[in-house]
Amino acid sequence: MNDGAVHITDLVKTYTDDRGRPTFTAVKKINLEIQNGEFMVLVGPSGCGKTTTLRMVAGLEKITSGTIAIGDRIVNDMEPKDRGIAMVFQNYALYPHMTIFNNMAFGLQLAKKKKDFIQDTVGRTSKALGLDQMLERKPQALSGGQRQRVALGRAIVRNPQVFLFDEPLSNLDAKMRVQMRSEISRLHSQLGNTMIYVTHDQVEAMTMGDRICVMKDGAIMQVADPLTLYRQPENLFVAGFIGSPPMNLLKGKIERRDGGLVFAETAEQNAVSVPLIGQVEALGSKLLDKPVIFGVRPEHLTEESKNGSHVPVASSVDIAEPMGSESLVYLKAGTGNLIARIHGEALYEMGQPLTVYVNMEKVLLFDSETEKVIR
Ligand SMILES: Nc1ncnc2c1ncn2[C@@H]1O[C@H](COP(=O)(O)OP(=O)(O)O)[C@@H](O)[C@H]1O
Ligand SMILES: [Mg+2]
Structure with missing residues (x-):
């Protein structure tokens, strides 16, 4: 046919x-x-x-x-x-x-x-x-x-x-x-x-x-x-490429600290470091001490820790775009920027400190050299 x-x-x-x-x-x-x-x-x-x-x-x-x-x-x-x-x-x-x-x-x-x-x-x-x-x-x-x-x-x-x-x-x-x-x-x-x-x-x-x-x-x-x-x-x-605003992508490496694994941004000072828990820890162990990229979508940064799978990151508000039911909040964290899509009608002020929680169940790690996702 x-x-x-x-x-x-x-x-x-x-x-x-x-x-x-x-x-x-x-x-x-x-x-x-x-x-x-x-x-x-x-x-x-x-x-x-x-x-x-x-x-x-x-x-x-x-x-x-x-x-x-x-x-x-x-x-x-x-x-x-x-x-x-x-x-x-x-x-x-x-x-x-x-x-x-x-x-x-x-x-x-x-x-x-x-x-x-x-x-x-x-x-x-x-x-x-x-x-x-x-x-x-x-x-x-x-x-x-x-x-x-x-x-x-x-x-x-x-x-x-x-x-x-x-x-x-x-x-x-x-x-x-x-x-x-x-x-x-x-x-x-x-x-x-x-x-x-x-x-x-x-x-x-x-x-x-x-x-x-x-x-x-x-x-x-x-x-x-x-x-x-x-x-x-x-x-x-x-x-x-897919997703708007785009996924947050942080450059860094996986290190062993205090018996656990952390993702540490490559920066001299104020680097963001995130303890790897749950499934991401197993992924991270495959790339210990290697350059990686840590990816998290804006909606997977939240204002409250929902359960044990969320890890805090200290940041401050750069700009917020309230859109009614949610806000796009541009944050300064460590040496770089993060975008969070936060639900609700709260208003944010420039310079305001904000702790955001990363949903580690949704985090992706990429090999910096091959640019492939780690599975
Ligand atoms: N007639 C042509 N001669 C030489 N290069 C071309 C010609 N037509 C397109 N290209 C090049 O081929 C590439 C792909 O073009 P194109 O298929 O039009 O891309 P897209 O549609 O994804 O924007 C571009 O770099 C473009 O400059
Ligand atoms: Mg075209």
Whole structure:
């Protein structure tokens, strides 16, 4: 069966100059299996190779080596139009001189579909997207959000096996972005097609993806569902990239003190030191006297010690951002800074001393050299 699974094997893209000499390797031998019907998000900082990867799936960029298969067909040398894909870009790419109807119908007209079929398909899709009252307008008479919906509609009417999105919401204002985000998610659950969605925005990735593929410098750092990425990052990069505000990461080493293990920040004076208790102690023993990074999420620093798994750290308040039900409190501790997400409506003053308690059950340790999490 020709399903919408996408199999990416040892995929490499090296760009070349006009004489065919290699200039830059943007994708470095990546492997990724995307299930039929899955919503897969590719996320990573600008320049990490997301667009290049997506364009190779689409057939808009030549593959240097490796294979891409959609369903059971290897598509490496297949024309974009034969791949069963439809792509939605950041800049809508609508035809300015055509009506909305014709913009949406264009692909079907090219494919020589029957007039009734086109009328019916565009009619239904435009209605579902709330565009049915503006089919005779030209794109310039539409808002950014409406234009992006037309671009979406144009992809939907083609009924592709795989939808490819490249930062489709980047040009919209914040409110519209949130709205379109849920519209695309709803669309995915209605249509059930495979979707590959590229974004640099980790919040978008976390809220939309069935699974997320985190990329950096042309390589895949981790592929997992959102909560696994959040709770069990495999490396320092994923730990720091996923989550907002980001995980607190302190440099230091594991030392033996008074018969127990402590994490001690590398600093001459005022260094933070945290006794390792529970499961973290066992992890720490694997890296005694080696450089490590101690990671704790802002919500795992609390104002009270809830049970025996919490360890105090003395700090002082730098800035607090009260947000109603919780506050983001930027703290000075030791030689560095910590961010705590503290529940409740308490107000904090600049310079105020504050003891925060680290939930040691949630702490992660990373090997400074390999940047891998210690398990
Ligand atoms: N035509 C090209 N020639 C050379 N390098 C390119 C070309 N297109 C993109 N790159 C480089 O490849 C890297 C990945 O680009 P891209 O896939 O667009 O990243 P992303 O979409 O993740 O921001 C970037 O460093 C970019 O500068
Ligand atoms: Mg890009």
